[in-house]
Amino acid sequence: MDFMKELFSEIIYSPVNMVLMAGIVYLSYKIYGQAVSPMNPPPKPQLPPLEKQDMTIRQLKEYDGTKNDGRILVAVNGSIFDVTPKKNLYGPGGSYSPFAGRDASRALALFDVTVVKDEYDDLTDLTESQMSHVREWQDQFAEKYDYIGRLLKDEEKPDADAQDGEIDNTLEKQG
Numbered sequence: 001m002d003f004m005k006e007l008f009s010e011i012i013y014s015p016v017n018m019v020l021m022a023g024i025v026y027l028s029y030k031i032y033g034q035a036v037s038p039m040n041p042p043p044k045p046q047l048p049p050l051e052k053q054d055m056t057i058r059q060l061k062e063y064d065g066t067k068n069d070g071r072i073l074v075a076v077n078g079s080i081f082d083v084t085p086k087k088n089l090y091g092p093g094g095s096y097s098p099f100a101g102r103d104a105s106r107a108l109a110l111f112d113v114t115v116v117k118d119e120y121d122d123l124t125d126l127t128e129s130q131m132s133h134v135r136e137w138q139d140q141f142a143e144k145y146d147y148i149g150r151l152l153k154d155e156e157k158p159d160a161d162a163q164d165g166e167i168d169n170t171l172e173k174q175g
């Protein structure tokens with residue numbers, strides 16, 4: 001016990017040792033405290049705001065969180081929003097990842113995450129009550145997220161001919 005007392009007074013009464021102790025405590029905190037503390041998650045890198053623009057379904061698809069800078073856009077009732085801040089929900093593996101880079105309107109109207117289409121959805125078969133749900137979601141997204149632009153019908157696309165060699169059946173669909 002005497003040895004312990006001696007050691008303690010050594011540390012307490014020698015300024016050099018005090019400084020060294022303070023240094024050790026500080027460095028330990030830096031290394032362990034900050035790295036593992038759940039109170040200090042690493043800061044999320046923020047993307048610069050995306051330029052306002054209207055998009056087709058095909059252009060929207062580029063923003064599913066897996067491409068380019070990982071940005072995620074979601075369309076609701078014809079409005080496109082940047083939901084990148086909630087990557088945990090909309091990014092790969094998130095509960096709402098099927099919405100990433102797509103039009104979530106129908107899924108939100110029917111409260112079913114799986115009913116997302118890959119082509120333009122005019123929503124005309126939805127009931128008035130379902131459409132009012134969609135509008136509520138749209139308002140909620142508008143409050144939370146940056147608005148990017150309108151979701152365009154494919155035929156509004158300015159460079160329809162410049163895309164790949166797929167057969168354009170837009171006219172057939174319109175009947």
Ligand code: HEM
Binds near residue numbers: 083096
């Ligand atoms: C048992 C079913 C469900 C539960 C328990 C649930 C729970 C939750 C919770 C806790 C959140 C908040 C997450 C957060 O902000 O951290 C959330 C967000 C959300 N839920 Fe659900 N949910 C369910 C089903 C659905 C369904 C079926 C849809 C739509 C088809 C949906 C659409 C959404 C959307 C879009 C958000 C995110 C809104 C935002 O961007 O902040 N949820 N849900």
